[in-house]
Amino acid sequence: MLITQLKSKEAIEALAKGKTVIINCHGCKEVYFPEHEAEKLQKELSADGGVARIITTDYICNPDNLKLQLKKHMDAVEGADAVLVFSCGVGVQTVAGMFESKRVYSCCDTYPLPGFQGVTPLTVNCAQCGECYLNYTGGICPITACSKSLVNGQCGGSKNGMCEVDKNMECGWERIYRKLEKLNRLDVLNCAPKLRKYGNPDAE
Amino acid sequence: MADYTKFKLKKREELASALAEKDDLFVVACNKCFKELEGFDEPECGMFEEIAKEQGKRIVGCAKVDFLCNEPLTAKRLTGSLPEEAKNVFVISCGLGIQTVAKLAEMPVYAASDTKTADGHHGMALTDTLCEACGQCYLNLTGGICPIVDCSKSLLNGQCGGAKNGKCEVNKEMDCGWQLIYDRLKKQGRLEEMLSQPAQTRDYSKVNYKFISEYVNAAREKRYEGYYGGIHPSERKEMSEHLALKRFPEPLNVVIHMSQHAGAPAQPIVEVGQYVKVGQKIGEAQGAVSSPIHSSVSGTVLAVEPRLHPVQGTELTAVVIQSDGKNALHESVQPAGELDSLTPEEIVAIVREKGIVGMGGAGFPTAVKLKPSKPIEMVLLNGCECEPILTADHHVLLEYADDVIYGLKAIMKAAGAPKGVIAVEDNKPDAVELLRSKTAGMQDIEVVAVKTKYPQGAEKMLIKRVMGREVPPGGLPMDAGAIVSNVSTAKAIADAIRKGMPLIERVVCVSGERIARPGNFIIKNGTSVREIIEYCGGIKGEDATVKLGGPMMGFKVENLNVPVLKSTNGIIAVETISKEAAECIKCGRCMDVCPMELRPLYFTKYALQENWEGMKAQNVMNCIECGCCEYICSSKIPIVERIKLGKTAIRKGK
Numbered sequence: 108m109l110i111t112q113l114k115s116k117e118a119i120e121a122l123a124k125g126k127t128v129i130i131n132c133h134g135c136k137e138v139y140f141p142e143h144e145a146e147k148l149q150k151e152l153s154a155d156g157g158v159a160r161i162i163t164t165d166y167i168c169n170p171d172n173l174k175l176q177l178k179k180h181m182d183a184v185e186g187a188d189a190v191l192v193f194s195c196g197v198g199v200q201t202v203a204g205m206f207e208s209k210r211v212y213s214c215c216d217t218y219p220l221p222g223f224q225g226v227t228p229l230t231v232n233c234a235q236c237g238e239c240y241l242n243y244t245g246g247i248c249p250i251t252a253c254s255k256s257l258v259n260g261q262c263g264g265s266k267n268g269m270c271e272v273d274k275n276m277e278c279g280w281e282r283i284y285r286k287l288e289k290l291n292r293l294d295v296l297n298c299a300p301k302l303r304k305y306g307n308p309d310a311e
Numbered sequence: 312m313a314d315y316t317k318f319k320l321k322k323r324e325e326l327a328s329a330l331a332e333k334d335d336l337f338v339v340a341c342n343k344c345f346k347e348l349e350g351f352d353e354p355e356c357g358m359f360e361e362i363a364k365e366q367g368k369r370i371v372g373c374a375k376v377d378f379l380c381n382e383p384l385t386a387k388r389l390t391g392s393l394p395e396e397a398k399n400v401f402v403i404s405c406g407l408g409i410q411t412v413a414k415l416a417e418m419p420v421y422a423a424s425d426t427k428t429a430d431g432h433h434g435m436a437l438t439d440t441l442c443e444a445c446g447q448c449y450l451n452l453t454g455g456i457c458p459i460v461d462c463s464k465s466l467l468n469g470q471c472g473g474a475k476n477g478k479c480e481v482n483k484e485m486d487c488g489w490q491l492i493y494d495r496l497k498k499q500g501r502l503e504e505m506l507s508q509p510a511q512t513r514d515y516s517k518v519n520y521k522f523i524s525e526y527v528n529a530a531r532e533k534r535y536e537g538y539y540g541g542i543h544p545s546e547r548k549e550m551s552e553h554l555a556l557k558r559f560p561e562p563l564n565v566v567i568h569m570s571q572h573a574g575a576p577a578q579p580i581v582e583v584g585q586y587v588k589v590g591q592k593i594g595e596a597q598g599a600v601s602s603p604i605h606s607s608v609s610g611t612v613l614a615v616e617p618r619l620h621p622v623q624g625t626e627l628t629a630v631v632i633q634s635d636g637k638n639a640l641h642e643s644v645q646p647a648g649e650l651d652s653l654t655p656e657e658i659v660a661i662v663r664e665k666g667i668v669g670m671g672g673a674g675f676p677t678a679v680k681l682k683p684s685k686p687i688e689m690v691l692l693n694g695c696e697c698e699p700i701l702t703a704d705h706h707v708l709l710e711y712a713d714d715v716i717y718g719l720k721a722i723m724k725a726a727g728a729p730k731g732v733i734a735v736e737d738n739k740p741d742a743v744e745l746l747r748s749k750t751a752g753m754q755d756i757e758v759v760a761v762k763t764k765y766p767q768g769a770e771k772m773l774i775k776r777v778m779g780r781e782v783p784p785g786g787l788p789m790d791a792g793a794i795v796s797n798v799s800t801a802k803a804i805a806d807a808i809r810k811g812m813p814l815i816e817r818v819v820c821v822s823g824e825r826i827a828r829p830g831n832f833i834i835k836n837g838t839s840v841r842e843i844i845e846y847c848g849g850i851k852g853e854d855a856t857v858k859l860g861g862p863m864m865g866f867k868v869e870n871l872n873v874p875v876l877k878s879t880n881g882i883i884a885v886e887t888i889s890k891e892a893a894e895c896i897k898c899g900r901c902m903d904v905c906p907m908e909l910r911p912l913y914f915t916k917y918a919l920q921e922n923w924e925g926m927k928a929q930n931v932m933n934c935i936e937c938g939c940c941e942y943i944c945s946s947k948i949p950i951v952e953r954i955k956l957g958k959t960a961i962r963k964g965k
Contacts, residue, residue: 109442109444110444110523110526112446114448122451133545134945136543137534137542137543137900137903137904137943138530139526139530142545163545166945166947168441169893169945171891171893172891172893172947175889175890175891176889178889179854179889195442195444196441196442196443196444196448196450196457197441197442199448199450199455200441200442200450200455200456200457201441202455203450203454203455203456203495204455207495207498208498208499209499210454210499210501211450211454211455212450212451213448213450213451213455215448216445216446216447216448217442217444217445217446217448218444218446218517218518218522218523218526219443219444219518219523220444220523220526220527226534226900226903226904226943227381227530227531227534227535227903228526228527228530228531229380229382229407229411229527229531232407233405233406233407233410233426234406235317235405235406235426235427236425236426237425237426237427238425239321239406239409239422239424239425239426241406241409241410241413241420241421241422242329242421242422245413245419245420246409246410246412246413246414246420246422247410247413248406248410254520273520273521275521276520290418290419292419
């Protein structure tokens with residue numbers, strides 16, 4: 108579950124040298140894939156006749172599936188000088204691993220996406236820190252809700268409830284305070300200071 | 312399958328202190344994602360209960376939920392299920408699930424587990440961690456081996472020098488990533504390219520909260536538009552959307568099936584050798600839910616015999632007529648008079664007598680719909696055409712807008728509905744504009760442009776999207792005060808009233824990347840699919856699948872010697888998709904896209920076990936067979952096929 112963004116047109120044009128085969132992966136399209144931008148760009152690339160084939164399939168991160176989907180396109184891929192993959196980094200590496208002696212190029216940059224369930228990204232985030240703080244914070248994560256990931260209360264820099272780092276973001280600790288107040292559990296704030304163990308082996 | 316559990320129960324001591332001074336616990340546990348789909352029980356839940364009991368705590372209830380982080384479904388599942396005596400909620404799940412519950416519950420929510428980073432959650436294949444999602448892909452410089460992941464130091468500009476015999480100095484079990492990169496590039500003859508590359512720097516600020524949250528919000532908005540779930544398959548309508556509607560050449564023979572609608576097949580009333588005219592009734596309706604059949608040509612009846620049915624797949628009674636090409640009209644084809652002068656009963660009678668059935672695919676006799684037992688507030692004309700590729704309804708709207716509006720008024724009058732809405736997806740702006748200008752002065756008719764999302768055209772989704780109401784499980788649109796009808800059906804009703812013409816022809820879209828010359832045609836009922844495809848230049852390529860209808864819900868036809876029916880909105884030839892079903896990995900995507908808010912993953916499992924009770928318990932009968940789950944399935948499981956198995960078994964009372 109990743110966000111894929113197209114690389115610049117110049118960068119992609121520079122990669123499409125010689126006979127080119129393009130592979131699009133639509134497996135995570137419901138999450139995010141720049142389908143129309145990619146289509147437009149591929150049309151432009153095809154204009155000078157260098158593109159031998161455009162293959163659109165899904166879940167190329169699964170090597171077995173990739174193999175099956177490429178079966179009828181093997182001649183085109185084998186004969187290509189460059190294979191341009193429009194997918195997340197996992198897909199590009201799966202193709203590159205299948206054709207070790209081919210120039211397999213990535214046409215997208217991949218960004219992480221919070222939430223790993225289904226295809227719907229989540230607004231809440233979990234940093235997978237391995238030492239859940241939610242019990243002290245009324246169920247609001249201080250690692251992700253506070254831009255400084257403070258675990259022992261606010262930094263003091265917020266103004267009118269907004270974060271000093273990002274003025275469009277609410278102060279996470281103010282949200283936590285209000286939630287605890289609502290739950291009548293402000294006493295939780297009296298607990299001992301906490302340290303975040305960055306080396307927590309469980310988090311790896 | 313490897314263990315991808317992203318959470319583990321907190322340690323006994325920590326739980327003991329978290330439990331201190333708290334009692335009357337309600338436990339919520341997530342059934343986990345990315346695992347082999349075995350059953351509901353997870354050991355952690357029992358372990359927590361044991362620890363809580365050791366502390367002398369009372370557990371007032373517990374809920375095990377699939378994909379706890381799926382907010383809309385979890386909200387529905389948990390609302391009202393928390394017992395009143397519950398004072399504290401403990402959640403066993405990853406941080407996403409805990410925060411989802413914390414947001415929903417009115418009482419304190421506590422985490423009973425810590426969240427771990429699970430390898431391989433990027434991408435679906437759950438093998439190794441391959442991608443760190445750095446937002447600045449280096450794979451083009453490194454022969455497709457990621458230096459961030461495969462080098463333990465994530466070096467971008469070559470090896471550190473510490474590797475021994477190709478093994479990393481940090482982790483002796485691991486190959487040196489830069490050695491792998493060097494070997495691969497050498498194989499590809501690209502060493503020079505690598506060495507002359509300028510030095511790379513990694514921009515750590517590229518991946519930031521703001522950038523990602525903007526994407527997340529946009530993606531979320533798109534997903535929940537109008538109704539839960541749904542998908543956005545590539546539309547591929549450009550192949551035929553701008554091609555003008557043409558009349559298909561007169562067929563030599565037509566094969567007119569007696570079963571072209573839901574309910575009892577019609578009874579043939581013509582004999583071999585008899586001369587029939589256009590619009591003449593050749594099959595009589597049998598019973599209340601049935602529909603008469605009319606001849607689409609003038610000519611001689613050649614045979615009344617079983618012929619292959621395109622949808623049923625078996626041989627069923629059909630009337631074969633040889634056309635004389637004269638198109639002589641039958642005397643029964645007479646205008647019925649002005650709409651204003653017709654009573655609702657008269658309109659229903661015309662609709663029944665002229666053989667009008669739902670033309671969106673299901674073929675339900677329209678006359679039955681027009682006599683609902685409940686008051687109707689709104690008639691919804693369905694012009695969504697949410698199936699990819701198809702452009703038949705689009706052309707009906709463009710070419711016959713007046714007829715469609717007339718048909719809508721007729722349905723509204725027949726059903727006594729005060730309001731009419733024509734819903735069109737926003738990928739057809741020309742149709743929306745035209746209909747808006749045509750209905751400008753009409754107070755009781757509105758044109759609604761809905762955001763494109765499949766399966767918008769399913770009546771339950773459309774009612775939810777336009778009226779904000781839910782059709783109860785097992786219910787009909789009238790239970791929500793609505794009648795939903797296809798735009799082509801409305802056009803057919805207009806023809807029946809204005810010209811007296813029964814439903815003998817329709818607009819069919821012939822398209823798909825394997826059709827040589829796509830087009831939109833007015834085609835007579837009973838015309839051979841083979842003739843139509845040949846007229847359109849035949850099929851290109853070896854690997855083509857022909858379907859009647861759209862790519863999502865259309866019926867696959869192996870034998871092209873079948874005729875067009877009243878409900879055939881498209882004939883498409885598309886590239887055959889090769890699939891090999893793998894085990895379900897519980898990725899949760901099917902549940903995420905199911906517009907009926909079901910859990911298709913359980914159907915895949917129960918169908919194989921022939922556990923029909925389980926399927927019933929998972930509400931399989933509510934499934935509308937839209938195919939979203941199968942489309943998104945990362946394991947390529949033929950889910951709809953398995954659902955149909957279950958439905959058939961349950962209908963047979965197993």
